[in-house]
Amino acid sequence: xxxxxxxxxxxGESAEIIGYDDRTPPNLKMRFVSMGLTRxxxxxxxxxxxxxxxxxxxxxxxxxxxxxxxxxxxxxxxxGGAK
Amino acid sequence: MKEIVVAVIGNPNVGKSTxxxxxxxxxxxxxxxxxxxxxxxxGEKIFGGYKIRFVDLPGTYGLGASxxxxxxxxxxxxxxxxxxxxxxxxxxxxxxxxxxxxxxxETGTRVVIALNMMDIAESKGISIDVDALSRELGVPIVPTVxxxxxGVEELCSIIVQVAEGKISYRPLKxxxxxxIEEAIxxxxxxxxxxxxxxxxxxxxxxLLMQDKEVIRYLEDMENGKKIVSVxxxxxxxxxxxxxxxxxxxxxxxxxxxxxxxxxxxVSRVYVEAVDISDLxxxxxxxxxxxxxxxxxxxxxxxxxxxxxxxxxxxxIDLLFGWMGEVIGSWDINPPLKSFLVDGVISGFGxxxxxxxNIFFLFLAMSILEDVxxxxxAAFNLDRIMRKFGLHGKSxxxxxxxxxxxxxxxxxxxxxxxxxxxxxTVLVNPLIPCSAxxxxxxxxxxxxxxxxxxxxLFSMYVLGIFLALFMAILIKKIILRGVVSPFVMELxxxxxxxxxxxxxxxxxxxxxxxxxxxxxxxSATIIIWALATFPHGxxxxxxxxxxxxxxxxIEPILRPLGYNWQIAVALFFGFIAKEVFIDALGVIMxxxxxxxLGAMLSPAQAYGLMVFVLVYVPCLATLATIKSETGSWRWTxxxxxxxxxxxxxxxxxxxxxxGVII
Numbered sequence: 182x183x184x185x186x187x188x189x190x191x192x193g194e195s196a197e198i199i200g201y202d203d204r205t206p207p208n209l210k211m212r213f214v215s216m217g218l219t220r221x222x223x224x225x226x227x228x229x230x231x232x233x234x235x236x237x238x239x240x241x242x243x244x245x246x247x248x249x250x251x252x253x254x255x256x257x258x259x260x261g262g263a264k
Numbered sequence: 265m266k267e268i269v270v271a272v273i274g275n276p277n278v279g280k281s282t283x284x285x286x287x288x289x290x291x292x293x294x295x296x297x298x299x300x301x302x303x304x305x306x307g308e309k310i311f312g313g314y315k316i317r318f319v320d321l322p323g324t325y326g327l328g329a330s331x332x333x334x335x336x337x338x339x340x341x342x343x344x345x346x347x348x349x350x351x352x353x354x355x356x357x358x359x360x361x362x363x364x365x366x367x368x369x370e371t372g373t374r375v376v377i378a379l380n381m382m383d384i385a386e387s388k389g390i391s392i393d394v395d396a397l398s399r400e401l402g403v404p405i406v407p408t409v410x411x412x413x414x415g416v417e418e419l420c421s422i423i424v425q426v427a428e429g430k431i432s433y434r435p436l437k438x439x440x441x442x443x444i445e446e447a448i449x450x451x452x453x454x455x456x457x458x459x460x461x462x463x464x465x466x467x468x469x470x471l472l473m474q475d476k477e478v479i480r481y482l483e484d485m486e487n488g489k490k491i492v493s494v495x496x497x498x499x500x501x502x503x504x505x506x507x508x509x510x511x512x513x514x515x516x517x518x519x520x521x522x523x524x525x526x527x528x529x530v531s532r533v534y535v536e537a538v539d540i541s542d543l544x545x546x547x548x549x550x551x552x553x554x555x556x557x558x559x560x561x562x563x564x565x566x567x568x569x570x571x572x573x574x575x576x577x578x579x580i581d582l583l584f585g586w587m588g589e590v591i592g593s594w595d596i597n598p599p600l601k602s603f604l605v606d607g608v609i610s611g612f613g614x615x616x617x618x619x620x621n622i623f624f625l626f627l628a629m630s631i632l633e634d635v636x637x638x639x640x641a642a643f644n645l646d647r648i649m650r651k652f653g654l655h656g657k658s659x660x661x662x663x664x665x666x667x668x669x670x671x672x673x674x675x676x677x678x679x680x681x682x683x684x685x686x687x688t689v690l691v692n693p694l695i696p697c698s699a700x701x702x703x704x705x706x707x708x709x710x711x712x713x714x715x716x717x718x719x720l721f722s723m724y725v726l727g728i729f730l731a732l733f734m735a736i737l738i739k740k741i742i743l744r745g746v747v748s749p750f751v752m753e754l755x756x757x758x759x760x761x762x763x764x765x766x767x768x769x770x771x772x773x774x775x776x777x778x779x780x781x782x783x784x785x786s787a788t789i790i791i792w793a794l795a796t797f798p799h800g801x802x803x804x805x806x807x808x809x810x811x812x813x814x815x816x817i818e819p820i821l822r823p824l825g826y827n828w829q830i831a832v833a834l835f836f837g838f839i840a841k842e843v844f845i846d847a848l849g850v851i852m853x854x855x856x857x858x859x860l861g862a863m864l865s866p867a868q869a870y871g872l873m874v875f876v877l878v879y880v881p882c883l884a885t886l887a888t889i890k891s892e893t894g895s896w897r898w899t900x901x902x903x904x905x906x907x908x909x910x911x912x913x914x915x916x917x918x919x920x921x922g923v924i925i
Binding site: 210 | 326356357360363509519552554639644749756
């Protein structure tokens with residue numbers, strides 16, 4: 182399964198978080214962690230906002246929005262069977 | 265009576281305010297946290313022979329303290345040491361909610377979990393073994409449905425039992441990988457020598473997570489620096505041994521523990537086919553429909569504020585008119601009569617007339633907030649706001665600004681980056697608040713008749729446009745900096761109870777009433793006195809004190825076409841914008857509207873509306889800017905840019921409209 186960045190998922194696609202980019206700013210890491218965006222968790226891309234940014238995801242049973250520039254730091258492994 | 269202090273904490277959007285309202289009723293004391301203007305809400309309940317004092321902490325996802333809100337919540341629990349901490353947990357989303365619970369338990373405080381939204385959890389097919397969950401976490405759990413007031417009595421009785429020490433705690437201890445446990449042991453051993461009142465295990469874990477605030481706190485202590493550097497070495501060691509940042513390993517261990525516990529205590533009876541919130545969002549946050557719907561919603565709020573409130577406004581107006589006539593016919597001593605008729609009724613009354621508008625505006629905004637639409641607005645507009653150097657959440661602050669700039673400026677505290685927050689704060693006074701509304705309505709209805717709503721609406725458009733324009737300027741020239749993150753929850757839509765909305769509206773609206781009561785009333789007295797004296801001068805005439813003041817200011821405003829009466833009213837409008845009307849009412853008497861109508865051309869009147877829109881924030885807003893930015897320079901900056909902008913724009917618009925008409 183290919184490794185992608187979270188912002189590369191298409192509508193309705195799911196992926197498992199495998200880690201963060203080394204360049205992720207520390208305050209963003211803190212934020213990700215307390216919002217439950219940790220390794221092993223499955224994230225589903227729900228929709229994009231006007232102009233394609235920010236992006237809404239479903240994770241741990243709730244909805245969270247991330248900007249493209251933030252989602253880029255999260256490395257994921259795409260899961261099959263979407264859509 | 266013995267007092268029990270209870271801190272109420274929880275993730276955002278878990279029904280915290282609703283439960284708080286149920287616990288304390290409408291009797292709430294709203295103040296500020298020391299040092300910051302973040303709202304601090306307290307309430308009391310007498311229960312079981314105790315006075316339970318509830319302190320509402322800002323909503324937070326963890327104790328990481330990345331925004332002012334989170335820091336306040338954490339500092340209160342760590343340093344103020346409430347007797348009991350009630351953690352409100354969304355039963356329909358335990359996975360993420362229990363993360364905060366585990367952190368709280370780790371601090372060693374006495375936690376009671378209120379398992380809220382049990383009804384929603386049930387409707388989602390989630391079945392929770394509450395006793396088992398309570399045993400696993402080692403803290404008491406009370407199931408609640410805040411919207412129906414269920415579980416409130418039980419919660420209070422558990423709080424009392426905990427405070428009396430009748431419930432024994434065997435708090436869950438999350439076991440971290442050995443390398444980390446070793447580090448925690450070592451560091452907490454060192455910490456126990458320098459601190460007694462903070463749980464050293466928690467502090468050690470925070471050090472390993474490289475929490476900036478905790479590091480700073482310890483570095484200020486004697487011998488603290490050494491411990492910080494010991495911790496730093498451990499962080500490196502863990503990184504090389506486990507190949508990961510301790511931050512992740514610790515967080516993952518917590519989440520791992522949570523899913524382990526949930527597997528044993530929660531079962532999903534069935535899984536919903538569609539999520540209703542998601543269904544709504546397919547339309548409300550649609551890529552193309554989202555924005556038009558947002559503007560439609562704003563427009564309906566606007567209509568609601570005016571049209572629905574209109575009959576009540578007319579009623580109050582009639583009432584004051586009638587009172588003026590009645591008192592006018594009394595045979596009492598003339599100065600007193602003049603004070604009552606010219607001061608209280610035509611001055612103070614002219615402001616009170618607009619109270620229904622203001623309450624309806626606050627009502628509409630409370631509904632938007634409590635339903636959960638605000639975060640959708642932020643989601644829809646983030647990209648656009650960023651083009652203007654603002655943040656998606658700035659839109660929430662701007663919308664709240666229509667109600668009250670003070671409130672709006674305070675709401676910006678949820679924006680993480682300092683630059684984005686400052687910009688949001690600095691441009692907010694340009695958003696026409698509800699206090700400017702009466703002034704604008706008055707001028708518009710005198711001069712523009714049928715087109716008054718249009719003239720008024722143009723002020724809102726202009727205000728928003730100016731705020732965006734200033735934001736670009738500030739961001740481009742002064743505050744170039746980091747972009748703050750936009751990691752934001754889109755909470756499920758909820759149908760808030762009437763009680764929640766009413767209390768929400770009342771808490772805000774009553775602030776206006778109190779302001780009207782104290783500030784505006786005192787201003788009325790001062791203005792009336794200045795209009796009456798010195799002896800022998802015609803009331804409100806050019807030779808009264810107020811006339812002298814007006815004639816002194818007038819030359820500055822002459823290019824805009826304002827006479828001394830308007831000049832002096834603008835001067836007093838600095839106290840609070842509504843006082844502008846108040847002052848005109850006092851100086852010119854009950855028929856001030858007709859008199860004002862004769863003083864200005866429509867073009868000048870439009871210019872005056874622009875001037876009132878922009879010229880200065882009210883005193884209270886300035887004070888809020890000072891405390892939120894912590895800087896006199898920013899405060900004066902706002903004052904100056906607004907004054908200059910007001911002069912230029914009022915002049916330009918007067919000329920422009922003059923050409924058009």
